[in-house]
Amino acid sequence: MPTPTAATPQPLNPDEESLVRALGQVMHVLPRAIDADMVGDRQLPLTEYTALMNLSETPGRRMRMNELAALCYLSLSGMTRTIIRLETQGLVRRERCEEDARGWNAVLTDAGFARLEESWPSHLAAVRRRFLQHFEGFDLAQLARAFQGAGTAETTD
């Protein structure tokens, strides 16, 4: 019996191999690097930046914890803690939700909006330098679709 226990799957070819290795590196390095850039430059961690940014794009600059957590790819408890950090800095305020007294809205304060405006160039620069720059010859729209697929792949199966 050549393959005794489990079905041996098709191994990676050399190009796949090096892509996967590079992916491993990027998954580890990129988020930390961009975060470190933001912290070094603007004292605003990537997670907090992302929360502020999502809030800023919403009518009334407010959002339910639920929805914000999903947009930030964070667990609900992770979101709670992020919002608490932002609240203590005065960048976000929490208001009880009118139509459901269990719910809360995170509301971007003026200070929060100002902080965001002051920080986005730093974020933009980090993303350009660490990522976009390296994909210059590529069809970005096509690439974006592939990434979306990779990010939203079914959880189990």
Added chain:
Amino acid sequence: MPTPTAATPQPLNPDEESLVRALGQVMHVLPRAIDADMVGDRQLPLTEYTALMNLSETPGRRMRMNELAALCYLSLSGMTRTIIRLETQGLVRRERCEEDARGWNAVLTDAGFARLEESWPSHLAAVRRRFLQHFEGFDLAQLARAFQGAGTAETTD
């Protein structure tokens, strides 16, 4: 004065915008998803798998902590703790380094090698399904080069 404080950088065009959004998602989701797959399937977290894998590819299946940490994209202390976890499972053993009594070698045990052999199909499947699959039409070699660039970009600039 139209732009009072800082120079306003070139904003992202729509394609860049959606690529960056997708990147944000992927950076968050992919490592956790692959790790969760491995844990669910084989009880072996991605970090530990990576350490075993790197050890297995080295002559004598042994490596200095230093070097292993670099290959795993982990801090030295993070590597120490990972190795301790692996050691308590009997998958790795530590030996003092012969030519430098300060140093340690992490050595893959037979049990560790077996564990790796049993786990790699799961890792492979996760990587295929969550990542490679979504880049089917692409020039993988070219993509790999771009990713390598993104992962190794100069730290400060």
Added chain:
DNA sequence: AGCCGCTGCTTGATTGGTCAAGCAAATACT
């Protein structure tokens, strides 16, 4: 030979995330 600074690794303290349990409000059921 002996001290001094450097190196390799571990350990302690902290951080930022997760999951599970808790709690209060809303909703469904009879």
Added chain:
DNA sequence: AGTATTTGCTTGACCAATCAAGCAGCGGCT
């Protein structure tokens, strides 16, 4: 109407990573 279930969020316990401090062994310098 009154209870049971579900929902929305927070809190507690935990975990894996980081940085900073500690420590032992090495190597250079005199």
